Amino acid sequence: MKKYFLLLSSVILINTAFAQQHKKSKTYEYPTDPLVLKKLHHWQKEKFGLLMHWGTYSEWGIVESWSICPEDEGWTQRKGPYADNYFDYVKAYENLQTTFNPIKFNPDKWATAAKDAGMKYVVFTTKHHDGFCMFDTHQTDYKVTSSKTPFSSNPKANIAKEVFKSFRKDSFMIGAYFSKPDWHSQDYWWPYFPPKDRNVNYDPAKYPQRWNDFKNFVYNQINELTTGYGSVDILWLDGGWVRPLASVDKNVDWQKGIRYNQDIDMPRIAAMARKNQPGILIVDRTVPGKYENYQTPEQTVPDEPLNNPWESCITLGNSWSYVPNDHYKTANYVVHLLIKIVSRGGNLLLNIGPSPEGDWSDTAYSRLKDIGAWMHVYGDAVYDxxxxxxxxxxxxxxxxxxxxxxxxxxxxxxxxxxxxxxxxxxxxxxxxxxxxxxxxxxxxxxxxxxxxxxxxxxxxxxxxxxxxxxxxxxxxxx
Missing domain, CATH: 2.60.40 (Immunoglobulin-like)
Structure with a gap:
C-alpha cells in the first residue's frame, strides 16, 4: 500500500492497510504516585523506542490476530485454503502453534541493532488478541513454551523473558505489550456462543462467574509478567474495547460496537503491578483516566504539541506484523518523523515485525543502521x-x-x-x-x-x- 500524508483535524495520519487508527483520548489525568511520575519523566526524555509484534501469525505472513475476528473490515480478511469456512480457518490458525519454531531467534542481535539506531526503550508483544503467549504462563497451554510448540525445547523458549534480558543488558527501558481481550480464552469467547465481533460474546452481567474467571485469568497473567521477568518499566495494555461501559465514546467508530460492560478491574490490576514493580507505567490505551499514564496515537503525528505525555506508535513497514516483501519506510522518512514528533513533545515507538524464523529482514537492519548514523551525530537535539x-x-x-x-x-x-x-x-x-x-x-x-x-x-x-x-x-x- 502506498504511503501518504493526510492533514485532517490538525493531525498527520500515516495510512496503512491494517487495523483502525487509534487516536489519542480526549482527556488525560496525571499520575500522583511519585515513583510513577519519576519514571514517566525519564521515559519522556528517551524519545525513541522499539515495538515488536510477533506471534504464530508470522508463519502465514498475515496481519496479527485480526483474521480470526469475525468482522468485515479490510484488515480482518481471511486468505488461503481455509478462508471459506470460519471455523476451519480458526482451527488451522491455532494449529500454527504446532509448527512455530523460530530457530534464528537472537534477541542480543536485535538489542545491538536497536541501541546502534539510538533507541532507548522496547515494547514487546507478550500476548496479542489471539491469545498465544510468547511467555511461560501457567494459565494456558496456548503458549510458546508448551510441548505442543516445537520451539519449546530451545533454551531460549521463553521468548519474552529472553527479549527483556537482552535489552535490559543494553540499558533499555522494558515494556510488556499485553492484550486485555483474549480470543482463545473460553471465558472471553465462550464456545457456547459463536463470536460476533472483537468483543466478549456473552453478557458479563448475565454470566458473572464466567466474567470473573476471565478477570482472574488476566490478573494472573499480568502478575506473572511483573514478577518473573526482571524489572519491567511499562505495562502497555492493548484492546481498548475491554473497558467499563461508562468510558465508551460513541463518537469513535470502533467503540460503537461495545455493548457490554467489560470492566476487568484496573484498580486491582494496577495495585498488583505496582506492588510487584514500583513506579511501573501503565498504558491502558484509549481508556482515559488514571491508568493511561501516557497517550498512544497510532500511525499519527499531531500537527501541534500536546500538553500530555504521548507516543506515536508507527510501523517501519506497512504492516505491524511480518509480511513477506513488506515495503519499508526510508531512513530519511523515519528521521523526519522522529524530528517532527519530538518537536511536538512526543516519543516515537517504531515497530518491526520479526519473521517466522525469528529475525528481521535485512532491510530493517539497514534502515536502523542509517537512522543510527544520523542519531550518533545529532541525537543531542532529540534526547531530553x-x-x-x-x-x-x-x-x-x-x-x-x-x-x-x-x-x-x-x-x-x-x-x-x-x-x-x-x-x-x-x-x-x-x-x-x-x-x-x-x-x-x-x-x-x-x-x-x-x-x-x-x-x-x-x-x-x-x-x-x-x-x-x-x-x-x-x-x-x-
Whole structure:
C-alpha cells in the first residue's frame, strides 16, 4: 500500500492497510504516585523506542490476530485454503502453534541493532488478541513454551523473558505489550456462543462467574509478567474495547460496537503491578483516566504539541506484523518523523515485525543502521528535549534542551532527496537569538555568523566537509 500524508483535524495520519487508527483520548489525568511520575519523566526524555509484534501469525505472513475476528473490515480478511469456512480457518490458525519454531531467534542481535539506531526503550508483544503467549504462563497451554510448540525445547523458549534480558543488558527501558481481550480464552469467547465481533460474546452481567474467571485469568497473567521477568518499566495494555461501559465514546467508530460492560478491574490490576514493580507505567490505551499514564496515537503525528505525555506508535513497514516483501519506510522518512514528533513533545515507538524464523529482514537492519548514523551525530537535539515555538516552518523544525539553555534548529532534506542543501542564509523568528548567542553545527567545530540586522544566520560559502548532511542538519544556539 502506498504511503501518504493526510492533514485532517490538525493531525498527520500515516495510512496503512491494517487495523483502525487509534487516536489519542480526549482527556488525560496525571499520575500522583511519585515513583510513577519519576519514571514517566525519564521515559519522556528517551524519545525513541522499539515495538515488536510477533506471534504464530508470522508463519502465514498475515496481519496479527485480526483474521480470526469475525468482522468485515479490510484488515480482518481471511486468505488461503481455509478462508471459506470460519471455523476451519480458526482451527488451522491455532494449529500454527504446532509448527512455530523460530530457530534464528537472537534477541542480543536485535538489542545491538536497536541501541546502534539510538533507541532507548522496547515494547514487546507478550500476548496479542489471539491469545498465544510468547511467555511461560501457567494459565494456558496456548503458549510458546508448551510441548505442543516445537520451539519449546530451545533454551531460549521463553521468548519474552529472553527479549527483556537482552535489552535490559543494553540499558533499555522494558515494556510488556499485553492484550486485555483474549480470543482463545473460553471465558472471553465462550464456545457456547459463536463470536460476533472483537468483543466478549456473552453478557458479563448475565454470566458473572464466567466474567470473573476471565478477570482472574488476566490478573494472573499480568502478575506473572511483573514478577518473573526482571524489572519491567511499562505495562502497555492493548484492546481498548475491554473497558467499563461508562468510558465508551460513541463518537469513535470502533467503540460503537461495545455493548457490554467489560470492566476487568484496573484498580486491582494496577495495585498488583505496582506492588510487584514500583513506579511501573501503565498504558491502558484509549481508556482515559488514571491508568493511561501516557497517550498512544497510532500511525499519527499531531500537527501541534500536546500538553500530555504521548507516543506515536508507527510501523517501519506497512504492516505491524511480518509480511513477506513488506515495503519499508526510508531512513530519511523515519528521521523526519522522529524530528517532527519530538518537536511536538512526543516519543516515537517504531515497530518491526520479526519473521517466522525469528529475525528481521535485512532491510530493517539497514534502515536502523542509517537512522543510527544520523542519531550518533545529532541525537543531542532529540534526547531530553522539549518543544520550542514556532515548532515547524516549511523544512525547518525547532526544539530546545530541557533546561532551555540550548535551542536546536533542524534543517530537513527534501522528502525525495536524502542530502540537505544548506542555504546561504537562514532567516529566524524574531527574538530567537541575540548577539550573545553562539551558533554552531552539531557534530562539527564550525561556528556560524549571526546578522542581527537581518535576523539571519549566515553560512560560509564553503562549509566543513565533516558535516553529516543526510536527512537533516542540526544547528545549536547557545
Amino acid at each position: 528535549s522539549k518543544p520550542l515555538a514556532p515548532y515547524e516552518e516549511n523544512n525547518i523544525v525547532y526544539t530546545q534542551s530541557e533546561d532551555g539553555k540550548a535551542k536546536y534548529i533542524f534543517i530537513l532534506s527534501d522528502e525525495k532527496n536524502d542530502v540537505v542543501t544548506l542555504p546561504q542564509t537562514l532567516h529566524l523568528p524574531e527574538g530567537f537569538t541575540s548577539k550573545q548567542n553562539k551558533i554552531s553545527i552539531l557534530g562539527t567545530k564550525e561556528k556560524l555568523k549571526w546578522n542581527a540586522a537581518t535576523n539571519e544566520i549566515v553560512f560560509p560559502k564553503k562549509s566543513s566537509k565533516n558535516i553529516f548532511s543526510k536527512y537533516a542538519v542540526v544547528l545549536k544556539v547557545e
